[in-house]
Amino acid sequence: MNAAVAGVRERLQDFTRALDPTLLATLGALAVIGLITLYSAASDHPGNFGSQLRNFALAGIVMVLFASLPPMVLRRVAVPVYCLGLIALLAVLVAGVSVKGAQRWLDVGFTRVQPAEIMKLGVPLMLAWYFDRRAGTLRGVDFFVAFVLVLVPVALIARQPDLGTALLVLAAGSFVIFFAGLPWRWIVGVAVGGLAALPLVWTLLLHDYQRNRILTLLDPMSDPLGKGFHTLQSMIAIGSGGIFGKGWMQGTQTHLEFIPERTTDFIFAVYSEEFGLIGTSCCSSCSWCWWRARWPSPAAPRRPSRACWRHRSP
Amino acid sequence: MKPLRKPEVEVLHFRERLVTASIVVGVGFVVLLLRLGWLQVVKHSEFQARAEQNRIALVPVTANRGLIKDRNGVIIAKNYSAYTLEIEPAKVQDLEATIDALSTVVEIAPRERRRFHKTLDDYKHLDSVPIRTRLTDEEVARFAAQRFRFPGVELRARLFRQYPLGETASHLLGYIGRVSQKDEERIDRFADPANYSGTDYIGKIGVESSYEEQLHGTTGFEQVEITAGGRPVRTLTRTPSVPGDNLVLSVDIKLQQIVEKAFGDRRGALIAIEPSTGDVLAFVSKPTFDPNLFVEGIDPVNWDALNGSIDKPLLNRALRGTYPIGSTYKPFLALAALELGKRRPDSVTYDPGFWSYGGHLFREGGPKGGHGAVDLMKSIVVSSDVYYYVLANDLGVDAIHDFMRPFGFGEITGIDVEGELAGVLPSTEWNERRFHQKWYGGETISIGIGQGKNAFTLLQLAHATATLANDGIVMKPHLVKAIEDARTGQQTLTVTAESGRIPLHPENLALVRAAMVGVTTDPSGTAYAAFVGAPYRAAGKTGTAQVVGIGQNEKYDARLVEERHRDHSLFIAYAPAEPGAKPRIAIALLVENGGWGALAAAPIARAVMDYYLLGKEPAAPPVLVPGAAGTTAEAASPRPAPRATMAAAPPATGAARTAVN
Numbered sequence: 001m002n003a004a005v006a007g008v009r010e011r012l013q014d015f016t017r018a019l020d021p022t023l024l025a026t027l028g029a030l031a032v033i034g035l036i037t038l039y040s041a042a043s044d045h046p047g048n049f050g051s052q053l054r055n056f057a058l059a060g061i062v063m064v065l066f067a068s069l070p071p072m073v074l075r076r077v078a079v080p081v082y083c084l085g086l087i088a089l090l091a092v093l094v095a096g097v098s099v100k101g102a103q104r105w106l107d108v109g110f111t112r113v114q115p116a117e118i119m120k121l122g123v124p125l126m127l128a129w130y131f132d133r134r135a136g137t138l139r140g141v142d143f144f145v146a147f148v149l150v151l152v153p154v155a156l157i158a159r160q161p162d163l164g165t166a167l168l169v170l171a172a173g174s175f176v177i178f179f180a181g182l183p184w185r186w187i188v189g190v191a192v193g194g195l196a197a198l199p200l201v202w203t204l205l206l207h208d209y210q211r212n213r214i215l216t217l218l219d220p221m222s223d224p225l226g227k228g229f230h231t232l233q234s235m236i237a238i239g240s241g242g243i244f245g246k247g248w249m250q251g252t253q254t255h256l257e258f259i260p261e262r263t264t265d266f267i268f269a270v271y272s273e274e275f276g277l278i279g280t281s282c283c284s285s286c287s288w289c290w291w292r293a294r295w296p297s298p299a300a301p302r303r304p305s306r307a308c309w310r311h312r313s314p
Numbered sequence: 315m316k317p318l319r320k321p322e323v324e325v326l327h328f329r330e331r332l333v334t335a336s337i338v339v340g341v342g343f344v345v346l347l348l349r350l351g352w353l354q355v356v357k358h359s360e361f362q363a364r365a366e367q368n369r370i371a372l373v374p375v376t377a378n379r380g381l382i383k384d385r386n387g388v389i390i391a392k393n394y395s396a397y398t399l400e401i402e403p404a405k406v407q408d409l410e411a412t413i414d415a416l417s418t419v420v421e422i423a424p425r426e427r428r429r430f431h432k433t434l435d436d437y438k439h440l441d442s443v444p445i446r447t448r449l450t451d452e453e454v455a456r457f458a459a460q461r462f463r464f465p466g467v468e469l470r471a472r473l474f475r476q477y478p479l480g481e482t483a484s485h486l487l488g489y490i491g492r493v494s495q496k497d498e499e500r501i502d503r504f505a506d507p508a509n510y511s512g513t514d515y516i517g518k519i520g521v522e523s524s525y526e527e528q529l530h531g532t533t534g535f536e537q538v539e540i541t542a543g544g545r546p547v548r549t550l551t552r553t554p555s556v557p558g559d560n561l562v563l564s565v566d567i568k569l570q571q572i573v574e575k576a577f578g579d580r581r582g583a584l585i586a587i588e589p590s591t592g593d594v595l596a597f598v599s600k601p602t603f604d605p606n607l608f609v610e611g612i613d614p615v616n617w618d619a620l621n622g623s624i625d626k627p628l629l630n631r632a633l634r635g636t637y638p639i640g641s642t643y644k645p646f647l648a649l650a651a652l653e654l655g656k657r658r659p660d661s662v663t664y665d666p667g668f669w670s671y672g673g674h675l676f677r678e679g680g681p682k683g684g685h686g687a688v689d690l691m692k693s694i695v696v697s698s699d700v701y702y703y704v705l706a707n708d709l710g711v712d713a714i715h716d717f718m719r720p721f722g723f724g725e726i727t728g729i730d731v732e733g734e735l736a737g738v739l740p741s742t743e744w745n746e747r748r749f750h751q752k753w754y755g756g757e758t759i760s761i762g763i764g765q766g767k768n769a770f771t772l773l774q775l776a777h778a779t780a781t782l783a784n785d786g787i788v789m790k791p792h793l794v795k796a797i798e799d800a801r802t803g804q805q806t807l808t809v810t811a812e813s814g815r816i817p818l819h820p821e822n823l824a825l826v827r828a829a830m831v832g833v834t835t836d837p838s839g840t841a842y843a844a845f846v847g848a849p850y851r852a853a854g855k856t857g858t859a860q861v862v863g864i865g866q867n868e869k870y871d872a873r874l875v876e877e878r879h880r881d882h883s884l885f886i887a888y889a890p891a892e893p894g895a896k897p898r899i900a901i902a903l904l905v906e907n908g909g910w911g912a913l914a915a916a917p918i919a920r921a922v923m924d925y926y927l928l929g930k931e932p933a934a935p936p937v938l939v940p941g942a943a944g945t946t947a948e949a950a951s952p953r954p955a956p957r958a959t960m961a962a963a964p965p966a967t968g969a970a971r972t973a974v975n
Contacts, residue, residue, distance in 0.1 A: 135324075179331050233542075236368065239353040239361025252369045257542040277354040281347065288343050295332060 019067055022293040027063075029286045031056055033279075037271040040249045041262045048263055078122075078129035082149075085122040088115030089156040096160070104160045116157045116165040123150055123169050127176040143186060146177050163210050233258045234269035238280075245276030370550065371540045374512025377531025378800070379475065380558035382487065382521065384567035385593070385795055391487060391522070393473045397454050399446040403434065405466030412464065413445060419460055420446055420453040429613040436611070437492055442468065447610055475515065477605045483570050485630045486563075486597040486731065486793050488520015489605035509533050518608065521561060521793055524731045528797050531558030557800040564593030564795035572925050573598045576918045576932065577905070582882075583631035584903035585776035585791075586922060589888065592780070592789030592809050594729070595899060595926065599635075601627040633729070636737040636769035637904060640857030640911065641697050642886045643764030645826050646778060647705060648690055650717040652822035656708050659825050662687050665700035672756055676703050694829035695839045697856065699763050706762025711753055714761060715741035720816045721778040722788070723770055729791045730808065737774060740767040765860060775886060776902035783853070783888035783897040785823065786816035824893070827853055831891050841885070844916035850927050853891035854919065856911035857884030859904075883908030885915035889923050899926050 035052060042048035088106055092115050096103035105112045127146055134142050150173030158166040178187070202211065220228035220235060237253035246252065251273035253259050259266050259273075272280050353361065382391035399420065406412050413430070416422060422445060430445045437443075449457070449469075457469055475490050493501070493516045501510050504527060510516075512533055517523035534555030539547045573584050577600040586596040601623075607616050620627055629635065651657035667684030668677045678684065678699030685698045693701035706714065719725065724739025738744070740761065742753040760766030773791065781788050790813045796805040830853035834845035840856040859882040888900035901919055908914030924930040 175335060178335060179328060181327055181331065233368075235353060236361045236364045238350070239357045240365035242354055242358040242362065252539075253365055256369055256539065256547065258365075258368050272350070272354070277350055280350045280354070284343055284347055284350075288340075291336070291339055295336075 019064065020293060023290065026286045026290040026293060030283070030290070033271065033283055033286070034267075036248065037267055037274070038263060040251065040274060041254055041259075041267055041270040043249065043255065045263070074125060075129055075132065078125040081118065082122040082126035082129075085115055085118035086153060086156075088113070088118060089153060091115070092160065093156065102160050102162060104162050116153075116160070116162055116169070119153045119157065119169050120165070120172060123153055123173045124176045127173060127180070131176070131180040138181065140183075140186075143177060143180075143182055146173075146180070150174065150177070158205070161207055161210065163206075163213075230260045230266065233260065234266050237269040238272040241273040241276040241279075243277045245272075245274050245279055248274050250274060368542075369539055370537050371544075371546075373536045373538050373546075375534035375536055375553075375555045376473070376512045376514075377533055377555035378473065378557040379490075379515075379531065380525075380529040380560045380798075380800055382529075382561045382563065383798075384563050384565050384570075385595075386566060386568070387562075388567045390479050390483060390563070390567055391475060391477050394476055395471055395473055396447065397449040398444045398470050398472050399449060399457065400442040400444045400468050400470055401430075402442045402466045402468065404441070412467065416445065416464065416467065419457055420449060422446055425613045425615065428615065429611055432614055433492070433611040437494065440492075442470075444610060447474065475609050479567065479571075480606065481602040481604050482574060483565065483567060483597070484520075484602045484605045485599040485632065486520055486565065486594075487605060488522040488731075489518055489608040490515040490522050491518045491608050492516075492611060505530075515609070519732070520605075521563070521731055525561055525794060525797075528559040529561065531800075532556040560798040560800050561794045562796040562798055562805060563793055564588070564591075564595065565597060565793060566595050566926070569922065569926055570596045570598060572931065573918065573922060574600060574602065576921050580908060580914070581625055581631070581906040582904050582908065582915075583635060583772040584901060584918065584922070585632055585773050586899055586901040586926070587776050587780040587791055589780040589784035589897050589900045590789070592791045593795055594791050594793050596901075596922070597632055597793060598903075599629070599631040599633070601625050603627045630733065631904075631906075632772050633731065633733055634735050634771070635904075636735055636771055637882060637884075638765045638768050638859045639770050639775055640764045640859035640882070640884050641699075642775060642855050642857035642884050642902070642911075643768070644694055644697065644702055645782065645830055645855050645886075646718060646721060646723075647702055647709070647714070647762060648694055648829065649782070649818070649822060649826045650709060650714060651690070651705050652825065653818060654709065654713060654717065657690055657705065659690050662689050663693070663698075663701045663704050664688070665698045667700070669700045669703040669759075671703070671707065671759055674756060676700075676759055690825065691829045691832065694826070694855065695832035695836050697833075697840050702762035703759045704762075706758050707755065709758075711758045711761060712741050712743075714758075715739055715744075718778075720788070720814065721781055722774050723768075723778060725774070727773055727777045727791050728813075729773060730793055734773065735771055737771050738767055738769040764857060772902050772904055775884075776900060779886045779888060779902055780900035781816065782823075782826070783891075783900045785820075786818040787812050788814035788816065827891060830855055830887075834887075840912045841887075841916040841919075844912060844920050848920065848923070850889050850923065851891045851895075852887050852889040852919075852923055853897075854885060854887035854916065856916055857886070858882070858909070858911045859884060861907065878907050880907040880909050882906050883911045883914035885911055885919045887916075887919045887923070889927060899923065 035049070035056070038052050039049045092103060092106050095106075097105040097107050097112060099105055104114050104116065106115055126149055130146060130149065131138070131142070150170060154166045154170045154173070157169060206214075216223060216228040216231050220231040222228055224232050233253060237251065237259050240246070240253065241251070249255070251270060253273050254262055254270045259269050262270050271283065275282075379393055381389055381393070383389050399416070401409070401412065403409065413422060413427060426446055430443060433440070433443050445467075446453075454469065457464075461467075461469070477484070477487060477489070492514060493510070497516045498507075501507055501516070509530070509532060513530065517526040517529065522529065532555060535553045537550040537552075539550055541547060569586065573586075573596050577584075577598065580600065582598075582600050584596060584598040585594065587594055603620055607613075607620075612620075648657075652659070665678075665680075665684040665686060665688045667680060667682065668675055670676070676699070680696070680698070684700060685692065685696050688696070688698045688701045690701075692698065715724075718739055724737050726734045726736050728734075740753075740757075745751060745753045745767070757766050761768060777791050780791070790809050792809045794808050796807050798805045831851055833839040833854045833856065834841045834848070834852045836842060841854045845852055845854070861879055861881060883905040884903065886900075886902045888897040890897060899922070901922055903915050903918055905914040905918070921932045924932065
């Protein structure tokens with residue numbers, strides 16, 4: 001009996017050891033900020049808040065489970081996850097469900113999934129797996145392969161079209177390649193090549209609406225009631241929040257429906273309007289802390305409490 | 315075989331990369347914070363203002379239009395609130411189908427359908443066009459229950475203008491109608507366009523138009539919080555509207571109705587003025603129309619009926635009809651003769667029934683052999699043409715022009731309604747300017763009996779008569795006596811002082827007035843029959859004016875043209891006219907193609923006097939039957955048709971100049 005209790009306690013300690021308190025705190029803070037803002041933004045759809053709370057609870061459990069997974073397991077699932085994501089992306093291309101003019105969803109019977117979301121994790125995992133395999137014998141061609149591994153899903157996602165997610169996946173992949181030790185001359189080469197390719201991307205790869213979105217982002221006043229409306233209204237929301245904000249549930253831009261998609265894409269504008277510069281600084285600081293918390297401590301590069309370093313033990 | 319890995323070196327490299335990445339990310343965060351600072355601190359006030367602009371809409375609160383009352387407080391233009399059904403064309407796909415479906419719920423007459431399409435065509439900028447006005451409570455309930463079937467169709471409560479007396483006084487009242495493009499330009503000129511931001515209707519003609527500024531009031535504003543979609547959420551502040559001022563007309567609407575009834579189906583005009591104040595007591599132009607038809611936009615059928623009628627009901631004859639005034643000009647000429655020393659009261663002209671000038675024979679339509687020896691008094695009482703042929707020749711056209719001008723002949727009187735015509739008071743200078751021709755002496759002869767190139771409005775004639783009755787003191791005629799503050803009831807008079815004074819010798823004035831009294835009281839007077847038995851003394855003068863011709867645009871109808879070639883019948887009068895009494899009413903009237911002045915016009919004048927001075931209402935339209943009350947020589951003998959009396963055509967105009975009375 002005592003042995004059983006001790007066993008459970010040991011398991012729990014393993015669990016908690018897998019969790020970084022700073023990381024957890026900043027995540028929690030961001031989640032609370034998100035929930036509070038969503039409550040205000042979705043005040044006319046009270047169901048949203050409830051389902052978001054439920055999703056956070058579920059995601060929290062999943063997060064803890066994943067955090068306690070040995071990195072070996074992650075390495076083992078990397079290739080299948082990546083391949084599954086790639087197949088799903090191809091399936092979306094062929095038989096996806098169109099919502100608001102973009103073919104992003106895949107109907108799998110009981111629910112719809114967005115394969116691009118898989119790739120947010122699939123691409124870094126795949127790259128980590130690849131570089132791990134090639135560790136110590138990295139050559140130029142490996143980085144070339146790595147870029148192909150990134151660019152194929154990115155291109156598929158951009159075609160849906162979902163430029164935002166494509167850029168996220170590209171950034172995630174690029175960071176992994178960078179961390180893997182991409183030589184500086186490559187970095188310079190890619191940067192110069194990327195800049196040189198910009199006109200080509202602009203004219204050949206981007207849809208009209210994507211071009212417009214970028215243009216209005218740069219100058220929302222060019223079409224204040226049309227294409228620039230969303231950008232302009234969220235700028236007004238953020239700016240009118242001032243230093244202290246208009247107060248929770250008091251944002252006029254939010255509650256009078258001037259901010260479009262205020263429960264999703266534009267929720268930061270809602271937060272900025274109601275909590276002001278103080279709120280936005282807090283939020284940014286939390287994000288920075290979250291980033292900073294993932295740094296390995298220089299004193300203990302192999303501290304076992306950090307899940308991502310454990311596999312480095314011989 | 316895996317090559318040997320050196321974890322320490324790898325970690326070192328990794329840390330180096332991590333620091334580099336962190337710098338990039340850190341710079342990103344700094345840029346983000348700088349941007350937030352820029353937006354939320356530096357640009358805060360600008361965005362704050364824009365957010366307020368977004369949030370707050372100014373909604374105009376239309377002011378109640380002022381009422382229009384007559385001098386005794388009878389309301390002749392008012393507002394009422396009713397429901398209308400309006401269609402927003404931009405939101406409706408198939409207008410016809412929608413109207414068809416609507417007509418199963420509320421009654422929609424073909425007339426209303428036509429009016430809807432006309433309004434739609436005429437005012438392309440309207441957001442919403444009424445299809446049915448004045449819905450009954452039952453119809454409102456029925457539509458409200460089925461509203462979901464009709465997107466783009468709205469039920470609105472609106473204030474409507476109503477003229478409860480219908481056709482009465484329509485020419486002076488005018489009407490309001492929807493604001494047109496032209497009206498908007500007009501608004502820019504006289505008012506702050508913001509004051510009209512919620513206004514759909516504006517005065518189009520008549521008093522409704524000339525007193526638009528006073529009637530309109532000041533539009534109030536509500537600050538309303540709205541959503542991005544324009545849905546009002548709540549009212550923040552309220553600046554109430556100030557209702558427009560009421561107009562108190564100088565018109566006695568009962569008198570107006572009696573006159574309009576007295577005219578019956580005949581065309582013509584009558585102006586009655588209170589001499590001492592310039593108050594216009596009656597302002598009649600017949601036929602009239604129903605101004606209520608115009609308020610919501612007139613439908614094409616009614617419009618064609620009014621606009622195409624040969625009787626021209628839309629023509630304001632009192633204001634815009636210019637006529638030769640015939641013998642009603644004689645008292646003024648007589649006064650001119652005395653004042654200018656061309657005649658003494660006892661100067662006698664022999665009237666054999668004709669007068670020869672420059673080889674032309676000017677006849678008169680009086681008794682055979684003429685009136686014999688005629689002095690000034692008799693010349694007015696029996697209306698001798700020969701006396702005035704000779705007098706006009708002695709005075710000359712320019713002296714006549716200079717004497718008549720101060721009385722307001724050939725000049726706008728400045729009455730408070732738009733569209734007045736000036737007419738023509740001829741002079742040699744005018745003739746040369748207008749026709750590039752010399753004035754012929756023969757033309758002056760015709761002037762002497764109010765014919766020829768004279769063309770005056772009835773308003774001018776009434777105004778001159780009132781000035782004569784008021785000892786030469788000129789009071790500007792006005793339809794609106796006072797402007798009344800709708801909230802306090804305080805009234806402000808529009809005309810408080812005389813606008814001029816014509817120097818006249820009292821004895822000359824007395825003589826001419828006595829002669830005019832003779833017209834109605836002397837058994838030989840031309841209007842004796844019309845005023846027989848009147849318990850007050852009236853001064854008058856009959857007139858008959860030749861019709862020059864039929865206008866080119868009028869439809870040709872043989873029977874009507876025959877009638878329309880008959881002479882116009884005129885009469886001027888004032889009363890009471892006892893020596894020392896202050897005249898209370900002066901009138902001028904004209905019955906188009908009414909024939910002889912004593913027969914058609916004088917009895918209407920009698921009815922006006924009887925009502926205004928005695929309160930007596932006529933039982934039937936007052937018309938004299940020729941011969942029935944034949945106490946004067948002229949009335950007893952049937953008058954020859956004007957064309958038959960043409961003796962000689964004056965050289966310049968080619969029209970015969972003969973007049974009776």
